[in-house]
Amino acid sequence: MRQTKLFTKTTKDTPKGEEAKNAQLLIRAGFINKEMAGVYSFLPLGLRVIRKIEAIIRDEMDNTLNASEIFMPALHPLENYEKTGRDNIDVLFRTELATGRSLVLGQSHEEVVVPLAKNHIFSYRDLPVYVYQIQNKFRNELRAKSGILRGREFSMKDLYSFHVDEEDLNRYYEQSKKAYKNIFERAGIGDSTYMTFADGGTFSKYSHEFQTVTEAGEDIIHLCSDCEVAINEEIIDEQEKCPECGEKSKLVEKKAIEVGNIFKLKTKFSDAFNLTYTDEDGKEKPVYMGCYGIGVGRLMGAVLEVNSDKNGMIWPEEIAPYQVHLIPIGDKAREKAEEIYENFDQEILYDDRDTSVGDKFADADLMGIPYRVVISDKTLKKDSVEIKKRSEEEEKLVKIDNLQSYV
């Protein structure tokens, strides 16, 4: 992408009234634009990051968890929520049809996916099945906060699994932990993201959250220094021990942001809609369910809270908007840069702007693309370019012919 064609502007000024690091950086670098509190537009660079995160999620959903992608509506009939008793939760956005029929904007999709499943699940032969979607959710938060970490409209992946019994649900639930671990590792926050025991609701002792340790977090978790697991403060008591190793002395308090959550619904929603199947003996039985969420935009924000420095963002390679930021200095270098750009693939952002070197470097640091490639008269004399990783200080000269193999 040529930077002169990019629909984006950067700014030196920190946006007024944005204290969250993720929002400051994303707005300054032109990745997002605030429409109102808790509601953001995603601009080309920000959208590319979102798409990369989604690609990782889709890969793990499709290949690790054998799930099928669907797309459900954001408009839901209120009656479905009356059936589950969730019609009075306070984050529900309410609206209505011209006819007066009451609707809500979807904040989650159990009320839609379960009636949908009733058309597809009749027999034990139809189970298990897994469906997921990536879609915007709407929650009328009393207080949106922390940039894209808690918005009123936000993108979320939600997966729903359907099983013949609790045992099969447990099997899949364990498998989902692995997929989630893969996702957060690939997104570059594996080292700071911990599986966390949390409230399991009416039927289960625990659910599991995936919490990324950061000061920008909203939750307190108690992290076991040995086991790489944590307990959410909401369920901790004086006697609590690490659920993995059984020790309690090793628990350390940390602030963290919940980037994912897996939950055994069991028959709670199947019962509400009478979702059942017929087993081998011709007996009618309830379907067991699990649900599994990941906040896509929140994950993007969490990455920045963990990964940035005073000059700007530092994107992990797999979710970076581009892999290479190509910067020419001088007219001769520009000719060569054009040539390199034309022969490279789509993963290059080419700073073809007519502006000063310092301006280009500052923007490159701000945008945080993993590899900065500078080409100038100086490097051309050696038939080379200079490569610098955003996450490192040192730069190195590389022959132009060998460039492909370095990035």
Added chain:
RNA sequence: CGGGGCAUGGUGUAACGGCUAACAUGCUCGCUUUGGGAGCGAGUGAUUCUCGGUUCGAAUCCGAGUGCCCCGACCA
């Protein structure tokens, strides 16, 4: 929803109740410049959030509303 703070060109800020609302940045044009947010010159850009009040006079004081940020509560 309770508490606190803020609201001035596109952006970030300044301005004792008193002159044509200032500075920086951005943007446009010209010249110059090219290894860390370049220089000079000329331009452009504002209903000082809204409504009401006090006053000879309000960006400034008072009231209400709205919006934004932070703390708390809330967060299937």
